[in-house]
Amino acid sequence: MKIVKVNDLVSIKRSVEAGTLEQEAAVKTIIADVRARGDEAVRELTEKFDQVRLADFAVKETEIEAAYGQVSAEFIAIVREAAGNIRAFHEKQLRPSWMTTEENGTVLGQKITPLDSVGVYVPGGTAAYPSSVLMNVLPAKVAGVKRIVMVSPPDRAGRLPAAVLVAAKEAGVKEIYKVGGAQAIAALAYGTESISPVDKITGPGNIFVALAKREVFGDVDIDMIAGPSEIAILADETALADEIAADLLSQAEHDPRACSVLITPSLALAEAVSVEVERQLAVLPRREIAERSLTDYGAIYVTVDLDEAAEVVNELAPEHLELMTADPIELLGKIRHAGAIFIGRYSSEPVGDYFAGPNHVLPTNGTARFSSPLNVDDFQKKSSVIIYSKKAFMENAGKIAAFARIEGLEAHARAVETRLKNKKD
Template sequence: MKITKLTKGISLKRQLESGNEEQLKVVRQVLADVRAQGDTAIRFYTEKWDGFAPENLRVTQEEIEEGANAIDQQLYADLTEAAQNIRHYHEQQKRSGYRLELANGSWLGQRITALDAVGLYVPGGIAAYPSSVLMNVIPAQVAGVKRIVISSPAGRDGKLPPGVLAAARILGVEEIYKVGGAQAIAGLAYGTETISPVDKITGPGNIFVALAKREVFGEVSIDMIAGPSEIAVLADDTAFADEVAADLLSQAEHDQLACAILVTTSEQLAKKVADEVEKQLTTLPRQEIARASIENFGAIYVAEKMADAIEAVNSLAPEHLEIVTKNAEAVAEQIRHAGGIFIGRYSSEPVGDYFAGTNHILPTNSTARFASGLNVDDFVKKSSIVFYSEKTWAENAPKIARLARMEGLEGHARAVESRGWEKE
């Protein structure tokens, strides 16, 4: 990894989610075809890109049971415990509405209502992600969503990974489709003969999934346009080089476009981590992917003082941030922009990916400056409520009418003034 002296703010921002014209053209064609042809188009594109022609798009209950029973019992227990941790964490996010009492019997309020139906995309292809099932489904369930749909690409054998099906069974999700890519997003957004449309689509995917989500936004809601994974480690001379290197590689192995950055105040640590990354790469099963990530998007920055390092991290606004320093909790208080913050030596990023309970679907590409990770609020909507009594109306109608006329909206003024006397 290249070691650079930190002289100014650094940026992770990469124009990756925008895709190119050819990719966008493909996505728009898929969306149009699925909208017009439904299941027929989904089967066509699934055979074209995933290598099998699904007779039935929906996973049967027998397939769910078969897949769930195929995984090791200890792994099933681990998934179950992880689900409990995630549910406990997300239950703290649930909010209720409120009612604000005014004079004369009038009141204002806010009602929080769960969405009716959500489609949760679980990526496949390079790897299987049962953890993404847990992270997508549980906050939706906590929010009170009644219909939860999973869509995920199957292998060439037409089957979803056993771990994905096991996670679905643990959570009680039975509406699952063996459909991936842009065609899955189209099916969820527009509906087909087999798939009823949803109100929101969440979950990460490849560039075609990201582009499709962007295109259907407005027809349905989406969570975010998720890009390749990112990690930044903020460390001083108390950190251990082998552990930091391992954490950087934990994200680099995700994708050739993943980004792994170390910001440190220790030049000695920087050199040791660079050596350790190279050493550990030689034995990493996904070495080719991780090496491409490290070579293209990996970096080590050495800052003169911790304040400079902290400011650099804030300018990065990374998806994941590990803080391995003296007084790590105090340092964490100074972080303004990060999707997920992992404090201390024993809070390695995969702890949050799988088990602690926090959500691992987080903002990427520096969007942590203004965006949050997936949470219960993503699966609800808020309605404002107004109840004016006659007396409150009488006191305020002239004011409202004047404000309306100031904006040139006579109809608004008349609507308020039309009340207040007996009607025949």
């Protein structure tokens, strides 16, 4: 990995996935086709992109039962324990509705209501991501969402990975469809003969899925436009080079556009990590992907001190941040922008990906400056409750009417003043 001084820092923050004009046009065409022709459009697009023609998109209970026979008992136990951890963490995020009564009798409050329905997109085709199932479904379940629909692209035999089906069953998903790509997003947003529309769509996908989510936003809600994975490690001379190298590679193997960065005031550590990365890279199964990622988006930045290192982190606003220093808690207060923060050598990033409990759906592309991890709030909505008392109304009606007239809204003012003229309670 290249080692540079911090004053040579070039921005590696990428803009949100924009796509080419051709990709944008293709996505718009797919969405329009699904809206116009429903199931038949989805069927033809699935055949075109996934090389399988399906008579029925829905996953049958017999397929789920068969999936349990295709995975090990150990895997099922791990999924159940991970699901328990994830559920317990998100239950702590629940907030109740509330009401307060003022001295003048006015009651103000907030009513929290779960969304009616959510669609969860799980990437598939040549890979299986049961962790994505758990991280997207369980917060929605905790929030109280009644209908959760999962979609995922099938393989050429028209199947979904057994591990994904088992994770879905363990998470409580009852509605699963073998549909992927932009056509799946369109089906979730607008509905077809087989798939009823939802209110919100979450989950990662390729550029076509990302563009489709952006296109349907407004008709439905979405979680975020997720970009390639990112990790920044802030470390000092007490950290171990082989552990840092392994963590950097854990993200580099995701995608050629993944970003892996070490930030340290220790030149000795920087040099040791650079050597160790090359050693581990040589025997990595996904070497080609990781090597391209590190070449294009990987770097080791040497700073003057830890304070400067913390400012570099805040400038990058990474998806994942590891603090591997002698006193990481002291640094925590200086970190303003990061999706998830992993503290200490035993908090390796994969701990959060799979098992600890916090959500691994995180803001990327520097959006940790203003965004949060997927959480229970994302699956609920809030309604304000106003019960204005007669006393408060009489005291404030004139002010309210005056405010309305300042904005040139006479009917607003009259709506208040009409009640002043009437004597009924």
